[in-house]
Amino acid sequence: MKCGLVAADGAVLHRETRTTPRDAGARAVLDALLETVVELSQKAAADGHHVRAVGVVVPGIIDAGHGTVSAENLLWVNTPVRAEIQAALGPDHQVHLAHDVRAGGYAELRQGALRGTTNSLFLPLGTGIAAAMVVDGSLVSGDGYAGELGHTRFVHGEAAELCACGQYGCLETVASAAALARRYGARTGRVVDGAREVLELLADGDADAAIVWAEAQAALIDALVLYTTLVAPTRIAIGGGLVGAGETLLAPLRAGVHERLTFQREPEIVAAELGEEAGCLGAALLAWDRVTVDESGEPTE
Ligand SMILES: [Zn+2]
Incomplete structure (x- = not known):
């Protein structure tokens, strides 16, 4: 702590x-x-x-x-x-x-990557995934229940894994830092030292890391497009340890979201600034x- x-x-x-x-x-x-x-x-x-x-x-x-x-x-x-x-x-x-995540989003809003926004999103990819939503200048808490984008289903069919919440195919099961490490291990039989190692393998051209990462990315793009369509953020700050990967993480998300939007206002997609x-x-x-x-x-x- x-x-x-x-x-x-x-x-x-x-x-x-x-x-x-x-x-x-x-x-x-x-x-x-x-x-x-x-x-x-x-x-x-x-x-x-x-x-x-x-x-x-x-x-x-x-x-x-x-x-x-x-x-x-x-x-x-x-x-x-x-x-x-x-x-x-x-x-x-x-x-x-x-x-914790809403507080992190509030810090990003006051002093970090979301400064100056009135509609924005802080999405840290950690052990799990939750979102801090800034809507019309206020942090949305929904009596404590808001922001659970990580428990929205973006993986369907046989590929959908059981989530800790009891649903199948949640964003968290494929795109959290924990999921990247777990899924890489399940594919290859190799134990990796967290998502960071998967991203290092990805940078080295490892084909399994590329597949695991592509699946995570596809679900994240779906999630960001859904959020953008519903709440129209001007800026989305991605947080958690994975943002250490910088543009390897952000550039494909930005390109994927850009390609999918038609009439919606396109958000800037940036790295969170305040880290842990x-x-x-x-x-x-x-x-x-x-x-x-x-x-x-x-x-x-
Ligand atoms: Zn879930």
């Missing part, structure tokens, strides 16, 4: 990464989160800072009203994350809970927004 201390102007004063004890179960993950939040608050105080608010972002479905989270990969089911953090920190700290820090920075920016709202009585967005 990534964490940091962030000033009101978005400057990162301190950053660190800690291990998430996923294999130790749901409670252990929550305890690690609580320990991190408490120790960081203590560090801030020791460094002479006044912590105004705490932003925590997690994957899954976030019920902002109740402060609960259901996240399959953390084994959380309606887990009262906000109340636990509040209890650990005491009543003097405001706690703001949000979705986006979610952490977004958590802080969202928490600072709450402080501003509470002090002025006016929303800042």
Whole structure:
């Protein structure tokens, strides 16, 4: 888990990464989160800072009203994350809970690749795929359910694989970083060290890597065309570790989307700028927004 201390102007004063004890179960993950939040608050105080608010972002479905989270990969089911953090920190700290990808999208909107847009999309290709949607200037949360483009079906017939969500042929099963590595392994019987190695093999002219990548690309182009047709973004920022591949990733997506659009407004397709820090920075920016709202009585967005 990534964490940091962030000033009101978005400057990162301190950053660190800690291990998430996923294999130790749901409670252990929550305890690690609580320990991190408490120790960081203590560090801030020791460094002479006044912590105004705490932003925590997690994957899954976030019920902002109740402060609960259901996240399959953390084994959380309606887990009262906000109340636990509040209890650990005491009543003097405001706690703001949000979705990791939406927070990352918010950071890209404020300080990164989506700056200056009012209709845009942040799509990180990670272990899974979720989207942060900026529509008419607002980040869309849909009561915690919005942005699950990764669980829309773009692969049909026999090629459709079962997804963690229970459907077949989801974008995530073919185009996430995890899927690229898994599918390359399944085709060749070789174990690769993540999607990065598949992209290296692709650059070296490996035919199986080219097929796996072409299938991912076809599904991604379908997804981007669908999103463009529905919501008309002016800019799409692709994030996650795969964007390290740069134009190898982006140029074919851009060309594929261009070819498919007829009447739609064509979005710019760019690499996200904030990398792995986006979610952490977004958590802080969202928490600072709450402080501003509470002090002025006016929303800042
Ligand atoms: Zn799915």
